[in-house]
Amino acid sequence: MKLGQTTPAPCDNKHMKFSNQHSDASDQFAGINHAQYREVSKKLELTSIKNCRDLGGITTTDGHIVKSGMLLRSANLHHASDEDLVTLKTIGVQNIIDLRTRQEREAERDRLLSTWDLYEIPGFTERRELIAQLRGVIFKPGSFICSLYEQLLNSEESQTCWTEIMNLLVNKPGSYLFHCTQGKDRTGIAAALILAALGVDDQTIRDDYLQTNLYMDRQTPVMLERAQKYLPKHIHIDIEQFLVAAPVYFDTMMQTAEPYGGLLGYLQGPIGLTDDDIATLRKTYLE
Secondary structure: OOOOOOOOOOOOOOOOOOOOOOOHHHHHHHOOOHHHOOOOOEEOOOOOOOOOEEOOOOEOOOOOEEOOOOEEEEOOOOOOOHHHHHHHHHHOOOEEEEOOOHHHHHHOOOOOOOOOEEEEOOOOOHHHHHHHHHOOOOOOOOHHHHHHHHHHHHOHHHHHHHHHHHHHHHHOOOOEEEEOOOOOOHHHHHHHHHHHHHOOOHHHHHHHHHHHHHOOOOOOOHHHHOHHHHOOOOOOOOHHHHOOOOHHHHHHHHHHHHHHOOHHHHHHOOOOOOHHHHHHHHHHHEO
16 A cells, blocks of 8 residues: 655635524534434543544444544544543553644644654645635535545545555554544544444444534634635635535445445555455454
């Protein structure tokens, strides 16, 4: 498997207008029904790190269980308190994978322990995605994120990201916390791919993805606040589509992976995961 990294282009934050008000309409669009959620990953009771969950305890199709404290997902660590950082250390976290773009990292830098190894592996670059996707789909609810999910599996830079992550998990065994800004899209896809590699069924992977809606922060993502650089000043983004983990987004990911035979086939195809790699992952992260 090849390693590589893309350098994003700079953005600014002028003139963009958003609404942070949550609406019932957004839940209806997203197909969200909080009463039907099945919590499959363990939510950590941290006060300063949002949407932080341990994938430990999830069961695979052959009856194995993901080890606790080895694979964690979250939103960014910019506001992480000393107490919560110590909690993560006590759990066993050794490595942080930051999926955000350079601009996002510079705007809200993670607070980390000096003993942790940091891997900055952006899932995409802002310029390419915003220019290619924001124009023409901005008024159609959900269409930007659906297009983004296709790119997060099909684009060369995103495939490089997933390849790097799998290389780390295979070749540098340890406890990892991976995150983006909200812990929703890039983190959700990373979690889905990791769980698929470990042999978890699609329904459980979907449940973990949708579980994010229980903990979503209603704040506008930093990346969107800079999007005006690429858009006419009069355009207003439907912010709600960025604040949910909608079933249609997960379905888009699965449909994009379908030509490869599903998520595992995608990993064995463009991501280059071998049978030996899969065996190593399962030996390392399952019990």
